[in-house]
Amino acid sequence: MFSLSWQMIRAHRAGFAAAFVAVFFGSALITVCGVLIDSGRRAGIPPERYAAVPVVVTAPQAVTDKDGMEQRFAERVPLPASRAAAIARVPGVRSAIGDVSVPTGLRTAGGTTPLLVHGWSATGLGPIALADGRAPLAPDEVVLDAATAARASVRIGDAVDLEAGSVATRFRVVGTTATAAGPAPAFLTGERARLLAGRPDQVDAVGVLADPGVGADELATRIQAAVPDVVAAVGNDRADAEFLDVGAARSFLVLIAASFGGTMLMIVLLVVASTLGLSVQQRRRQFALLRAIAATPRQLRRLIGAEAVLVSAAASVLGAPVGVGLSLLLRNALADLGVVPAGFRFVFGPLPIVAAVAACVVTALGAGLVAARRAARISPVAALGEAAVEPARLGRGRLVTGWLLVVAGVLAGGVVPLVLAGPAATGGAAGSVLLLVIAVALLGPRLLTATAGLFRGLGLGRGAAGYLAGANTRARARRLGSATTPLIMGVALAAVQIFTLTTTAGAAQRQADTGLVADRVLVAENGVAPAVAGAVRQVPGVAAATPVARTQVLVTYRQFGDEAIEPASALGVTPEGLHDVLDLDVRRGDLAGLTGDTVAVSQFAADTYGVDVGGTLALRLGDGTPHPARVVAVYGNGLGFGDLTLPHDVVVSHTTSRLDTEILVAKAPGTGDAALDAGLHAALVAHPEVRVAGRDAFAGGQDTAAAGQSTVVLLLNLVLLGFIAIAVVNILVLATAARVREFALLRLVGAKPRQVRAMMRREAGVVVVASVVLGSLAALPPLLGVSVSLTGSPWPTVPLPVYLAIVGVAAVLGWASIAIPTRFALRPAPMAALRTGD
Numbered sequence: 021m022f023s024l025s026w027q028m029i030r031a032h033r034a035g036f037a038a039a040f041v042a043v044f045f046g047s048a049l050i051t052v053c054g055v056l057i058d059s060g061r062r063a064g065i066p067p068e069r070y071a072a073v074p075v076v077v078t079a080p081q082a083v084t085d086k087d088g089m090e091q092r093f094a095e096r097v098p099l100p101a102s103r104a105a106a107i108a109r110v111p112g113v114r115s116a117i118g119d120v121s122v123p124t125g126l127r128t129a130g131g132t133t134p135l136l137v138h139g140w141s142a143t144g145l146g147p148i149a150l151a152d153g154r155a156p157l158a159p160d161e162v163v164l165d166a167a168t169a170a171r172a173s174v175r176i177g178d179a180v181d182l183e184a185g186s187v188a189t190r191f192r193v194v195g196t197t198a199t200a201a202g203p204a205p206a207f208l209t210g211e212r213a214r215l216l217a218g219r220p221d222q223v224d225a226v227g228v229l230a231d232p233g234v235g236a237d238e239l240a241t242r243i244q245a246a247v248p249d250v251v252a253a254v255g256n257d258r259a260d261a262e263f264l265d266v267g268a269a270r271s272f273l274v275l276i277a278a279s280f281g282g283t284m285l286m287i288v289l290l291v292v293a294s295t296l297g298l299s300v301q302q303r304r305r306q307f308a309l310l311r312a313i314a315a316t317p318r319q320l321r322r323l324i325g326a327e328a329v330l331v332s333a334a335a336s337v338l339g340a341p342v343g344v345g346l347s348l349l350l351r352n353a354l355a356d357l358g359v360v361p362a363g364f365r366f367v368f369g370p371l372p373i374v375a376a377v378a379a380c381v382v383t384a385l386g387a388g389l390v391a392a393r394r395a396a397r398i399s400p401v402a403a404l405g406e407a408a409v410e411p412a413r414l415g416r417g418r419l420v421t422g423w424l425l426v427v428a429g430v431l432a433g434g435v436v437p438l439v440l441a442g443p444a445a446t447g448g449a450a451g452s453v454l455l456l457v458i459a460v461a462l463l464g465p466r467l468l469t470a471t472a473g474l475f476r477g478l479g480l481g482r483g484a485a486g487y488l489a490g491a492n493t494r495a496r497a498r499r500l501g502s503a504t505t506p507l508i509m510g511v512a513l514a515a516v517q518i519f520t521l522t523t524t525a526g527a528a529q530r531q532a533d534t535g536l537v538a539d540r541v542l543v544a545e546n547g548v549a550p551a552v553a554g555a556v557r558q559v560p561g562v563a564a565a566t567p568v569a570r571t572q573v574l575v576t577y578r579q580f581g582d583e584a585i586e587p588a589s590a591l592g593v594t595p596e597g598l599h600d601v602l603d604l605d606v607r608r609g610d611l612a613g614l615t616g617d618t619v620a621v622s623q624f625a626a627d628t629y630g631v632d633v634g635g636t637l638a639l640r641l642g643d644g645t646p647h648p649a650r651v652v653a654v655y656g657n658g659l660g661f662g663d664l665t666l667p668h669d670v671v672v673s674h675t676t677s678r679l680d681t682e683i684l685v686a687k688a689p690g691t692g693d694a695a696l697d698a699g700l701h702a703a704l705v706a707h708p709e710v711r712v713a714g715r716d717a718f719a720g721g722q723d724t725a726a727a728g729q730s731t732v733v734l735l736l737n738l739v740l741l742g743f744i745a746i747a748v749v750n751i752l753v754l755a756t757a758a759r760v761r762e763f764a765l766l767r768l769v770g771a772k773p774r775q776v777r778a779m780m781r782r783e784a785g786v787v788v789v790a791s792v793v794l795g796s797l798a799a800l801p802p803l804l805g806v807s808v809s810l811t812g813s814p815w816p817t818v819p820l821p822v823y824l825a826i827v828g829v830a831a832v833l834g835w836a837s838i839a840i841p842t843r844f845a846l847r848p849a850p851m852a853a854l855r856t857g858d
Contacts, residue, residue, distance in 0.1 A: 036331050038754035039295045039384070043335035044342075045743050046288035047380045051343025052350060052739075053281035054372025060273030064266050065363040067258040069119075072146045073227040074236035076258040077107055077116075077243060077250050081267055083574065083640065085585040092271050094572035094587070095642030096264055096676040098222035101214065103247065107226055110246045112234035117144050118223035122216050123546055123677070124206065125709070126164070127181040127188055128172045132709060134546075135168065135182065136203040139210030143197070145227040148205070152176060153195025156209050162191040163207040167199040182206065184216055185549030185679040186709040218678035225261040228252075264676070269360040272732075280736045285379060286454060287509070287740060290461060291747040292380075293387035294505045296328060298755055300392060321392050328388030329381060336380035340373040350735075357731050422462035429455035433801025437809040449805025453516045456798035460512075461505040467794060504787050506751055507834055510744040511795025514826050516802045517737045519818050521730075523807050524659065526817035531605075531660025532718070538566075538601035538684035539693075540700065541717040544709045547679030550672060552707055556683060559699040561691035564597030567680040568718075569671040571642035573664060577629040588625065589662040592671025601684035604661060609633040609653030611665075619649035620665040622658020624810065626651070639664075641674040659810065682718060683710075745833060752787070752837035756780070757845055764850040773846050777839070784838040788831045795830070 070076050079097040082090040101118050108116040119142045125132035140155050140163065151166045153176045162182065164174065174180055174193055181188040197205065207213075214220045230239050240252035253261055260267045300307075307320060347366055354360045432452035460467065542548065542556065548567070556565040569592035576585050593602070595614045604611070607623060614620055619637055621629070631637050631651050639647040647670070655665070672678055687696045697712060704710050763776050771779075807816040 036299065036327070038750045039292065039299060039328075039331050040335045041750045042288070042291050042295045042747055043332045043380050043384055044339040045746055046284070046292065046383075047336035047339030047376045048343035048346060049284050049739065049743055050281065050288070050376040050379055051340045051372050052347045053277045053284060054375050055344065055347040055366055055368065056273045056277030056350075057281070058369055058372050059366040060270045060275075060277065062369075063270065063273075063365060063367045064256040065259045065263065065361055065365065066256055067262050069142075069146050070225075070227055070258045070262050073258070074230050074254065075228040075240050075243065076253045076261040077103075077226040077228060077247070078224070078253070078261045079249065080251050080644070081260070081264070082271070083585065083644065086583055089275075090271055091574055091585050091587065092268050093574070093640070093642060093644045094268075095674060096224055097644045098219055098224060099226060099250070101221050101223050103250070104223065104226045106247050107228060107243055107250075110239075110243050112231050112239050112242055114229045114231045115144065117141050117227045117229075118210070118225075119145060119227060120213050120217045120219070120222075120224050122184060122213060124182045124184045124216070125546070126168065126172055126174075126206070127183055127708075128174075130172075132183065133168055133172060134203065135165075135206045137182070137184075137206045137208060137213055137216060139213040140207045141210050142227075143207065144229070148197050151196045151198045153193075156194055156207060156212075159209060159212040159215075160191050161194045161209070163195040163197055164193055165199055165204040165206065166196040168204045168206075169193065169196050183709060185547050185677070186544045186552060186707040187549040188706070189216075263361055265361055266364065269354075269364060272359060276732060276736065280740070283454075284740060284743075285383065287513075287744065288380070289383050289387060290458065290509065291506055291744070291751075292332075292384050293390060294461065295747070295751050295754070296324075296384065296387050297390070298751060300324060300388075321389060324388050324392035325385055328384045332381045332384030333377070336377040339380075340376050343376060344368060344373070353735065354732060359732050418462050419466075422459045425455050425459035425462065429453070429459060429798070430801045433803075433805040437805040446806055446809040449802050449809055450516060450520060451802075452805065453512050453798060453802045456801065457505075457509045457512055460508050460794050460798060467790060504752075504791055506744055506747040507787065507791040507830060508795045508798065510741060510748055510833075511791055511826060511830050512798040513737075513744065514741050514829075515796060515799035515823070516806075517734075517741070518822060518826070519799070519803050519816050520806050521734060522819055522822070523803070523816040524810055527811040527813075528659040531657040533660075535603045535605065535657040535660050536601075536684075536715050536718055537603055537686070538715065538718070539687045539696065540685040541713045541715060542683040542685060542700070542704075542710050543681070543713055543717050544707075544711070546709070547677050547681065548683055548707075548710055550668075550678075550680055552704075552710060553680070553683050555703050555707075556685060556700065559696075559703045561688050561696050561699055562685055563688040564600035564684075564686040566594055566597055566601045566684045567668055568593055568682045568684060569668060569675060569679070570662075570681045571671050571675050573642060573647075573666075574640040574644075575625075575629060575664075576638040576640070577631075588664050590664040590666055590671065591662050592666050592668040594668045597686070600686035602661070603657070604653075604665065605656035606653050607656055609651070611653050611655075613652040614665065615667050616670075617647065617649050618652045618667065620653040620655060621651055622663045623654055623656050623812070624658045625663035626654045641670070643674045643676070645674055647674075656812075684718070745829070748833050749837045752834065753841045756838050756841035760845045760848065763842075763845050764848070767846075767850045776846060777842055780838055780842040784835045787838065788834040791834060792827050792830055 067073075067076070077099070079099050081097050082092040084090055099118075104116045104118040107113060118139070120137075120139060122137040124135045124137050126135050143149070150163070153163065156163055162180065164180075169175070172180075176193050176195060178193050179190055180193055181190055183189075191208070197207070208216065211220070214223065217224075228239065228243065230236065236254040240254050243252040244250060310320060310323075347368075351360070351364070351366050355362050355364065429452045432455060433449050436448040436452075437446070542552070550567055553565050553567040556562060559565075571590050571592065572587050573590045574585055575588050576583060578584070593614070595612050598611055598614075604620070606620075609620070611620055619639070621631065621637065626632055629637060633651050633654060635651045637649050637651060639649055641647045649666070653665075672680065685696075685700065687693075700712050704712070766776055766779075767773070803816040803818070804814050808814050
C-alpha cells in the first residue's frame with residue numbers, strides 16, 4: 021500500500037505539495053512550542069556568585085496548584101537568619117553562610133554608580149578576596165570593589181554615601197576587593213547588610229560548602245530531610261536563588277507554550293484537513309475509477325491514509341529543525357523584551373522534535389481519513405457520476421453539525437459573559453471563535469453559494485464572466501469552500517486577537533486617564549523609600565502625598581467547585597488623602613477602611629473570586645505570606661490600576677526591596693504649578709535620585725514584566741497568523757492551478773484568455789468578500805463577549821485603520837493567490853492542457 025501511495029504522490033506532486041507545505045510549517049511551530057515547554061522545565065542560566073557553592077538553600081519560592089502547576093511568588097521569600105545554624109548541623113556540611121543582596125548606589129559628583137551590597141561573610145561563597153585594606157568591622161564601614169573605587173576616585177579612609185531607595189547613608193571605606201564579574205559588589209558587616217535590606221533577622225539564601233567527599237546531590241537531599249520548609253538547589257538551579265526572574269521566566273514559558281501549542285494544534289488540524297480534503301476532491305475521478313474496478317472502501321481509506329502518513333512524515337521531519345532555528349530567534353526576542361534573563365539558554369532535546377513529528381503525522385492521518393470518508397463510502401456507479409459533477413447538496417449531518425456549532429459559538433461568545441464572570445467569561449468568549457470557524461468550514465459551500473447569489477442580486481454577475489463565475493461557484497462549492505476556510509479563519513482570528521488587545525488597552529487607558537487625579541508623580545529608577553513621602557508632605561502647597569507600592573499576589577478561590585490559584589496585580593496605598601490623587605470609581609464600600617487585614621477589589625476581581633464587601637479573600641502576599649483579607653470596597657477602574665488594592669504597609673513589608681514605586685502628589689487649592697515644582701525640588705535636594713514627573717510617569721511604572729509578556733503573546737499570535745497566511749496562499753494556489761483542464765475547455769469553446777481571467781477575478785471577488793464578511797461575523801460574538809466581560813460595555817474598541825488593514829491583507833492574499841496561478845494555468849495551449857492529469 022505504501023508503494024502504491026508513493027506512486028500516487030509522485031504522479032500528483034502539485035496537489036501533495038500544498039499538504040507538504042502546511043505540515044512543514046505546522047511542524048516548525050509545534051516544535052517551537054515543545055522547545056519552550058522543555059526549556060521552561062529544564063533550562064536556566066549558570067550561577068554567578070554561587071558558582072563555587074555546591075548547594076544553595078532558600079525558602080520555597082512557589083506554591084503548587086491542584087493541576088501540578090507552579091505559581092511563583094513575585095517577591096523573594098526570605099529565610100530566618102537562624103536557619104543557617106540548623107543547616108550547618110547537617111552531616112556533611114562544612115559551613116553554611118547566609119547571604120543578602122541589596123541594590124544600592126554609590127553617590128559621587130558625577131552621578132550614582134549601581135552597587136550590590138552583601139554581608140562580608142558572603143565572600144566565602146565565591147572567589148572574592150581583599151585587594152587592599154581590611155574587612156568591615158563596624159556598622160559604618162564598607163569594602164568596595166577596586167574598579168568601582170578607582171572610577172569614583174575613592175581611597176581607603178574616605179567617606180562615601182551609599183543610597184538605597186533614594187535615601188543616603190554615610191560609610192567609611194576600609195578596604196577594596198579584587199574586581200568581580202557581574203554587578204559591582206560592596207560589603208558591610210552581616211548585621212548592617214541585613215538592616216539595610218529591611219530584614220534584620222532574615223537572609224535571601226544560605227550557601228552551603230560540603231565536607232570533602234560529599235556530593236552536592238547527596239548533601240541537598242540530607243538538608244531537605246533535616247531542615248523543614250527549605251529548597252536545596254544544585255547545578256544550574258542555584259541560579260534560581262540568585263536571580264528571581266529565572267524561575268518566573270520558566271513558569272511563563274511553560275504556561276504560554278501550553279496555551280499556544282493547543283491552539284496551534286487545532287489550527288494545524290483545520291488547515292491540513294482543508295488541504296487534504298481539497299486534494300481528495302480534485303482526484304475524485306481517479307478514486308471513482310478505482311471503485312469501478314473493485315477497489316474496496318477499506319483499500320481506498322488505507323491508500324489515502326498512507327499518502328497522508330508519507331507526506332506528513334517527510335514534511336514534519338524537515339520542518340522540525342526549522343522550528344529549532346525559530347526558537348533561537350524567539351529566545352533572543354524574549355530576552356530583548358525582558359521576559360527571560362539575558363543569559364537564559366533554551367534546552368534543545370529530542371523530545372520536542374519527536375512530539376512535533378508525531379503530532380503532525382497523527383493530525384494528517386486523521387484529516388486524511390476524514391477526507392477519504394465520502395470517497396470510500398460511495399458506490400462505484402455514483403462515484404463515476406460524481407467525478408464529473410460535485411453533489412448538489414451537503415449532507416444532513418454536516419449541515420446540522422455546522423448550525424449547531426454556530427449556535428454554540430454565538431452562545432459562548434455573547435451569552436456566557438452574561439452568565440459567568442472573570443477569566444472564565446473572557447476565555448469562553450475568546451475561544452468561541454474556533455467554534456465559529458469550524459462551523460464556517462462545514463457550512464462553507466452553502467455560504468459561498470449565498471455570497472455568489474448576493475453578487476448576482478447586486479448586478480455584479482452580469483456578462484459572460486459573471487455568469488461563468490456564478491456557475492462555477494455553485495458547481496464547485498465544496499472545493500471552493502475548502503480553499504476559502506483558511507482565509508476566513510485568518511480574518512476571524514486576526515480580528516479577535518488584535519481587537520481584544522485594543523479593547524483591553526483602550527479601556528485601561530481611559531480608566532487611567534480619568535482615575536489619576538494627582539498633579540505630580542515622583543519616581544526613582546530603583547524605587548523610593550517610604551520616608552520620602554513624609555518629607556514631601558511638609559512641602560507648602562502639597563495637599564496630599566500618597567506612596568504607591570506595586571506587587572503581585574496569589575489569590576485562592578473556588579472556580580466551578582474546585583480550588584484555583586491565580587496571580588493578581590496589586591497596589592499598596594494609604595487611605596489618607598487617597599481621593600485627592602486617585603479615583604478608583606468606588607461602587608460599593610469605602611476606601612477609608614483600607615487598613616490592616618483588608619483589601620479593595622475591582623468589579624472584575626469581585627466577579628471572578630465570588631466576593632463582595634464584607635467577604636473574605638484568601639491571599640498570599642508577594643513573598644508568599646498567607647493573608648486572609650476582608651473586602652472593604654469594590655471599584656470599577658481595575659484595568660487602569662490593578663484588580664487588588666491593599667494597605668501600603670502590608671504591601672511594602674512583603675516586597676523584596678521594601679520600597680515604593682511612586683509617590684502621587686496633589687497640590688492644595690490656590691497653589692500654582694511653578695510654586696509646587698519649586699517646593700518639591702527643594703524638598704528633594706537630599707534625594708537626587710527622585711525626580712518630579714507628570715502624570716504619564718504613573719503609567720510608565722506599570723509592571724514591565726507583564727507588558728513584556730503581553731508583547732510575547734501578541735508576537736506568538738502574529739506567528740500563528742503568519743502560518744495561516746501561508747496556508748491561505750498555499751491552498752488557493754492549489755485550487756486554482758488544478759483547473760488547467762477546465763480553462764482549456766473554455767478556450768476550446770470560444771472563451772478568450774482575458775474572459776477566463778475576468779471570470780476568475782469575479783470568483784476571487786466572491787472568495788474575498790465571503791472571507792471578510794464571514795470572518796468578521798465569526799469574530800463579532802467573541803469580541804462582544806470579551807468587551808462585556810472586561811469592561812462591562814458591549815462595544816469593543818475596533819480602530820478602523822487596523823480593521824481596514826486586516827481586510828486589505830485578506831484581499832491581497834485571496835486575490836493574488838487566485839489571479840497569479842490563473843495566468844500560469846492559461847499559458848499552455850488548450851490541447852496540451854487537456855492532456856494533463858486531474
